[in-house]
Amino acid sequence: MKIRSFFRNSRLFKDEAGSYSLEAALVAPISALLVAGVAFLLIASAQSSLTYITANESSERISQHWNNSYKHPVTGMFSTFQRDPLFWRWNQDSSSAWLWGGEAGETSSLVRLPAGDSSDGSILSRKLSGGAAGWPAAYRGAGSFRGIGWNREVAVEAAVPLSLPGGFGLPDAAGGRSTKSIAEPAEFIRNVELALGYVPALKAVIEGDKFRNLLSPWVDKPDIVPDVDRTLSFRHHSDAVRYLRTLVRGQERRIGTEETGKWRLIDAMDKHEVAHQTYIGPKQPNKDVRDQLMKDAELIRKGKVKGVVWHFFRRTGDATAGPSPALKKLLQDNGIVFVIHS
Incomplete structure (x- = not known):
């Protein structure tokens, strides 16, 4: 009882002087850390x-x-x-x-x-x-x-x-x-054309079983090598687009534009972000074609695609296909690769 009374009545324990200094001494280092x-x-x-x-x-x-x-x-x-x-x-x-x-x-x-x-x-x-x-x-x-x-x-x-x-x-x-x-569009196209050119040549001089064994890593995989014996001519644009998507393993995509029109429809965008466009028959640099060209040039310039390739196919019943000399120059000046499939 005397000890409890001493602590209750002692001025030492009733005086609050120095409590702020003690709190600051404890809190300040922790806050700084x-x-x-x-x-x-x-x-x-x-x-x-x-x-x-x-x-x-x-x-x-x-x-x-x-x-x-x-x-x-x-x-x-x-x-x-x-x-x-x-x-x-x-x-x-x-x-x-x-x-x-x-x-x-x-x-x-x-x-x-x-x-x-x-x-x-x-x-x-x-x-x-x-x-x-x-x-x-x-x-x-x-x-x-x-x-x-x-x-x-x-x-x-x-x-x-x-x-x-x-x-x-x-x-x-x-x-x-x-x-x-x-992504190298030009090198990719050269390899595809090389394969399409050499496969029928090898098939013509090598027996069937030996030829299949030679190309077994590829012929056993669907859609790797397209049908090289097929005549590359199409009656409708949609048929050529489907063939191109199989060839490059691409998908349709719509990308917004600012300088020309509001958007550009990509026929086939491959996994390397290279845009592939499909055209049938001979083409001249008319207003519609120029608008499409300017849209593709804008996509390249602003980095929205890694590259653009225009593919030209023959229309069924027509022996001519591809860009005119004036259109070729416009494509080259704007960094667009073009391929004429025959």
Whole structure:
């Protein structure tokens, strides 16, 4: 009882002087640690976003400049006298893997970025090394290529060390990764035309069973090689569109436009974001065709598609097909590839 009375009546325990100082001494360090921790996490998050942006930009440049390793990695400029060897794809790029079925043609390559002297000097290494152009000095990473037949892609990883206090479970580096597919409309068309030209020639000189065994990786897969014996002429535009969608494995898509009209209907958009358009019979640069051309040029210029290919087929009963000389020039001037199927 005396002890309880002492604590109840003592001025020492009734006086509140110094309580604010005690609270501040306890709360201030905790608040400072929380604020510092949030700031460090924001720094790490920002660096992760920056490394992803850098990796995405680098992979985009590599995929767009894939057809010529001498192109400037940022601007894409190059001299007309500087080109890769004619047949470099046959043993390095896996584009010809369709000749032996696909899996046997798998190709891969890895380059540390920035490459410096570590590059082996091959064409693939030179193409991947350009991905580090314009990187900050502290950035490190890697560029890789993987290709199986026509399915080819490049990946870029970028990382930067973080100078954050240790012992708090904070990351010591921030990184990002981006993967892009390689789309080369002209090379794709050349390979398709090569297959369509050589398959009937081989079939004519090789016995049926031997021919089927030679092409078994492909003839056993539906819709890989179209019917090459078919006469490529169509009575209706819709028939040609269906054939083209099977050929490029594409789907119809509608994309909005701003400069010409309100939208552009894509007959077949393939997985590489290349737009394929279908035309029957001879074509002149009339108003309707010019409007379609300007829409496609706008889509290319604004990056809404990776490329545009116009396919010209013969109309049934008509031996002529394709663009007129004036239309050819307009297509070439606007970066549109055209193919005349006969």
